[in-house]
Amino acid sequence: MDQQSLRKAIGALKDSTTVGLVKVNSDYKELDIAIVKATSHVEMLAKEKYIQTIFSAISASRPRADVAYCINALARRLAKTHNWAVAIKTLIVIHRAFREVDATFQEELMNFTMGRSHMLNLCHFKDKSSPNAWDYSSWVRNYALYIEERLECFRIVKYDVETGNTRTLDLDTVNLLEHLPSLQQLLLRLLSCQPEGAAIYNSVIQYALSIVASESTKIYNAITGCTLNLVDKFFEMQRNDALRALEIYRKAGYQAERLSEFYEICKGLELGRELKFAKIEQPDVSFIDAMEQYVKDALRTQPANLNMVDANKRLPAPKSFMGIEHKKVDSNDDKQEAIAAVSVSPEQIAAETPKASVPAQTEVPDLLGLDDASQGAAELEENNTLALAVVPSSDPLDSTSADLMGETTGWELALVTASTSNRSAIGESKLVRN
The missing domain is CATH 1.25.40.90 (Serine Threonine Protein Phosphatase 5, Tetratricopeptide repeat)
Known part of the structure; x- marks a missing residue:
């Protein structure tokens, strides 16, 4: 055995x-x-x-x-x-x-x-x-x-x-x-x-x-x-x-x-x-x-x-x-x-997004297709004294950004728009507080 x-x-x-x-x-x-x-x-x-x-x-x-x-x-x-x-x-x-x-x-x-x-x-x-x-x-x-x-x-x-x-x-x-x-x-x-x-x-x-x-x-x-x-x-x-x-x-x-x-x-x-x-x-x-x-x-x-x-x-x-x-x-x-x-x-996302030239302040579409932001959250933002202030910018760089955005669409446009908007908002909020 x-x-x-x-x-x-x-x-x-x-x-x-x-x-x-x-x-x-x-x-x-x-x-x-x-x-x-x-x-x-x-x-x-x-x-x-x-x-x-x-x-x-x-x-x-x-x-x-x-x-x-x-x-x-x-x-x-x-x-x-x-x-x-x-x-x-x-x-x-x-x-x-x-x-x-x-x-x-x-x-x-x-x-x-x-x-x-x-x-x-x-x-x-x-x-x-x-x-x-x-x-x-x-x-x-x-x-x-x-x-x-x-x-x-x-x-x-x-x-x-x-x-x-x-x-x-x-x-x-x-x-x-x-x-x-x-x-x-x-x-x-x-x-x-x-x-x-x-x-x-x-x-x-x-x-x-x-x-x-x-x-x-x-x-x-x-x-x-x-x-x-x-x-x-x-x-x-x-x-x-x-x-x-x-x-x-x-x-x-x-x-x-x-x-x-x-x-x-x-x-x-x-x-x-x-x-x-x-x-x-x-x-x-x-x-x-x-x-x-x-x-x-x-x-x-x-x-x-x-x-x-x-x-x-x-x-x-x-x-x-x-x-x-x-x-x-x-x-x-x-x-x-x-x-x-x-x-x-x-590529599918870009195909679904129409080509457009939008200013930096345009609201970015929700590509996820999930629930929209609630109105209560927006009201809380407006009433929050610690929230960042976002004001229009007269920076000549905006025109450069607009030219760039005119050549991009879909997913790339969303990233460029949001990134430019965020930097402008952060810089100008400091001016508002000063």
């Missing part, structure tokens, strides 16, 4: 011994047997009936003592094992419970982890039984980090991946700057689940990866919605908030590129047959440059306690940051969510 066969035989013996002890000593015999069977040493997916028995024991209708017992049993299973199959199958049970059981399970698990070491912290987990087991162990550690971050995101910003976030357009600047870093950290953990080496071809890992990939759509949709809202508020922020927002916007572009690479890996796997992927476009580079330049100007010329620019003079945001549409595709075990990206190129 070779080492691999001996290892499997020992694992089977451990499982049967555990089941025998449960039948004699446990007050939760059916549940304990289901946990052992669902997280056994056998290197294949567990039977669905055992997983459903666990889900029944942790539902909202069951006594909280039963739920706590089940969480303790799963925690012991994770803490004691050095076998990659047991670890990943236990994580799959917990992950699926987040998706298929009501939110009370996440709350109970959150309460369980408070004041003690996190049961999902497997950063030191290693299965040294074979070279392949090393690759499997690495993926298990990353998978555990993603599930732990999922629970943390639920604790901090009350975001549940399964139910999604429908309040992204209603969040104010403070909440946006709190939500977006948490969501981006969750997506970062998800992207770390990209398999490598032997893990790419393992069927159990591919099953868990299919669940992770299906959740990427909802997470990225939430990030995109919050980012669009953040862009709309960017030129009304105070400079410290604007610096944070710019960093978030840069990171969103980087993560979009990483997510495209992640999808390319998934396309080559069996799970790629059940999901439809499309290329994710990057945010418009010219808009990022405009944001960066504006922040530099604001840091040099404006106090920290003043709004960065008049709401009516702000630069337009890209018409589409990263729209994502998805549809469900039926599979035998679960419904996966198809992923598609919708983007608008700068």
Whole structure:
């Protein structure tokens, strides 16, 4: 008998011994047997009936003592094992419970982890039984980090991946700057689940990866919605908030590129047959440059306690940051969510914008097509004694700017107009105060 066969035989013996002890000593015999069977040493997916028995024991209708017992049993299973199959199958049970059981399970698990070491912290987990087991162990550690971050995101910003976030357009600047870093950290953990080496071809890992990939759509949709809202508020922020927002916007572009690479890996796997992927476009580079330049100007010329620019003079945001549409595709075990990206190129934006020669004070159109600025915000600007005063300029440079604008249209015209208007407003506001 070779080492691999001996290892499997020992694992089977451990499982049967555990089941025998449960039948004699446990007050939760059916549940304990289901946990052992669902997280056994056998290197294949567990039977669905055992997983459903666990889900029944942790539902909202069951006594909280039963739920706590089940969480303790799963925690012991994770803490004691050095076998990659047991670890990943236990994580799959917990992950699926987040998706298929009501939110009370996440709350109970959150309460369980408070004041003690996190049961999902497997950063030191290693299965040294074979070279392949090393690759499997690495993926298990990353998978555990993603599930732990999922629970943390639920604790901090009350975001549940399964139910999604429908309040992204209603969040104010403070909440946006709190939500977006948490969501981006969750997506970062998800992207770390990209398999490598032997893990790419393992069927159990591919099953868990299919669940992770299906959740990427909802997470990225939430990030995109919050980012669009953040862009709309960017030129009304105070400079410290604007610096944070710019960093978030840069990171969103980087993560979009990483997510495209992640999808390319998934396309080559069996799970790629059940999901439809499309290329994710990057945010418009010219808009990022405009944001960066504006922040530099604001840091040099404006106090920290003043709004960065008049709401009516702000630069337009890209018409589409990263729209994502998805549809469900039926599979035998679960419904996966198809992923598609919708983007608008700068050429399309320029084609939609008529050519015109406009003065520097002309209001820039909202290329995002989002909600118009509220009248209440405009009235607040006018009544705010600390707001910047914007007055017409007689500077001969204006004629130069007008000549330049006469040769530009669309997106470029919006950037030149806003930039010229902002510099004139800042310089002349100093004259008004003097």
